[in-house]
Amino acid sequence: MAKKSLLTAAVVMMSASPTAKSEVNMPTRTQAPVAQKKPMKLTQHGDTRVDDYYWLRDDSRQDEAVLSYLHQENDYTETMLSHTAQLQQTLYQEMVGRLQQNDQSVPYKKKDYWYSHRYHEGKEHPILVRNKGTVNAPDELLLDANEQAKGHDYYSLGDTAISHNQGLMAFSEDTQSRRLYTIQIKDLRSSKLLTDKLTGTSGCMVWANDNKTLYYVKKDPQTLLPNQVYKHVIGTPQSADELVYEEKDASYYVSLHKSTSEDYVVIGMYATNSSEARYIDANQPESVVEIFKPRDAKVEYTLDHFKGRFMVKTNRTGKNFALFSVSPAQRGDLSKWQELAAAQSDVLLQTYELFDDWLVLEERVNGLVQLRQVHWQTGKQKKIQFNDPTYTAWVSFNPDTSSNKLRYGYTSLTTPTSTFEVDLNTDTQTTLKQQVVNGEFSAEHYQSERVWVAARDGTKVPVSLVYRQDKFNQDGSNPLLIYAYGSYGSSEDAMFSAEFLSLLDRGFVYAIAHVRGGEELGRQWYEDGKLQNKQNTFNDFIDVTQALTKQGYGDKQKVFAMGGSAGGLLMGVVANEAPELYKGVVAQVPFVDVVTTMSDESIPLTTGEYDEWGNPANSDDYHYIKAYSPYDQVKAQAYPNMLVTTGLHDSQVQYWEPAKWVAKLRDLKQGDNMLLLDVDMETGHGGKSGRFQQYLDTAKEYAFILDLAGIKQ
CATH class of the missing domain: 3.40.50.1820 (Alpha/Beta hydrolase fold, catalytic domain)
Structure with a gap:
């Protein structure tokens, strides 16, 4: 990450000693940045909070005073961790060295082609290819994300969607790290990009079956909520796209998917405790949007379509979800819904996979995943067994419903990620791939x-x-x-x-x-x-x-804690409530200013999360949140050594939350333990893009921890 020192001493004060503060231009090993206090009173329900660092919020991310402070924090962090530079490099080389440089995903078959992605030695991004007929047929290049990434400090390839006739591919890209994607379309027959370019999207898109109509989700430019579905016809400008659905309730997020039957484009609207689905006939893009079942408070469901019937996973009959099927004509009559898998008090239905002969259920029992298969005709049931004491498994991508072979993934803390294929009729199992770990593992x-x-x-x-x-x-x-x-x-x-x-x-x-x-x-x-x-x-x-x-x-003297995003909130709370338990804490992109953020509907994602955290407009919620909100509960006490990370362009947890938190901690904390803020000036919530670059951050975090544990190499 290139750093620029935009120092504005009038805004940021530097502490020369615990008791004396003076202005300086560059931090030293003993001098930490101290942000200027500009008290702002925030009053709700008769309770006034004074936020001394509210000024660190800059939605434009161009305010030189704010950037100056962030750069000084970066300079200070770099200085304080400079003695771990060699350790960081050693860790990075270890991590990258364990990767299989030339790697390929397990190809999957859809219609006429086998699709896969590959990594080439030294390349940060995947190369998408397909092979016609057999996996040994000549490669057809779909997209080289390394070429797409050229000229961008940040690049992330989002989703891809192949048209019904397999002649076109839509793909989405984020070059800002704000999770705002631009969709482009490639003609796979000529290998040329079309002029169509759809901006401001969530990256989610689905083709109609006419091979010229593309549905996509657009985001609100301020709140970044995915709230609109547009219909685009190839060769027309985005300004001519038709709005086919708009979600007015800001607590819902909108997404798209194609049904397993490929007969429908499904629009899903999801809130924390409620959901709704609408659908469009994929064979008739001019048809109107139909609602499957109107939303109910505290009732969730997801929708699919298979062999002429809708498939519905819902918590309507039990909070751990059940699976039903119903004919389109009878969807409104709950008495006509056929129960395929009942809701159970001790088994969570996570997802399912549909085959012509088999239904496969991915369930969680006593905290661990199991895969259960049910034969449609006979009702015969079998389970795939796993032996590790703790692990996870999941249904993989199985686009061919006529197959009797299920692909699934498996990994544990000691087993590298693996892809298996099991014959559902004979139970014969094949290992298709296991992650290669180079070195002496x-x-x-x-x-x-x-x-x-x-x-x-x-x-x-x-x-x-x-x-x-x-x-x-x-x-x-x-x-x-x-x-x-x-x-x-x-x-x-x-x-x-x-x-x-x-x-x-x-x-x-x-x-x-x-x-x-x-x-x-x-x-x-x-x-x-x-x-x-x-x-x-x-x-x-x-x-x-x-x-x-x-x-x-x-060892009680060598305990470390780590968590990111909402897990970073957890780190903030335990640092406040039980600081004596931890030698060091790594809080990655932490959500720590809970009251202020959840009180501001202009901040991305706020309105969709009232059912997760509560709405501070309600007095009970306000006081409950304030009682644990890390920023509001910082106090004069000794804190663990702390490394706090954020990205300037973070759209999930805005950079100013951890920046304000560190500023307040530095003002109130007691003792000499380290407090470091590491701001990536080019990225957002997910950190650096690319296959290798991400390990630079991990190496820094591990070096911070290892050094505190007395391990220097």
């Missing part, structure tokens, strides 16, 4: 465990652990890194990641705390960690930390 050297920790209210919280066997000390002297997320019902599963080896091989124990707020133990697990139950998420993490050290998985 051997799965037998590592041990994974799954333990349960009793939280303070008696609830048992699952924890996944991994360590290198010959580095694990029975006396509890290992350094320990605990990771968690715990929001939005997103399950933080135990997955293999080659970069973890750089910690494990140096003696670390790595733990994933499956705290409430995720969906590991079903829908209730999520509901017990949101809204007025959000404190459970934070308590779980703290209780897991104490239990793991008590049980000998880590």
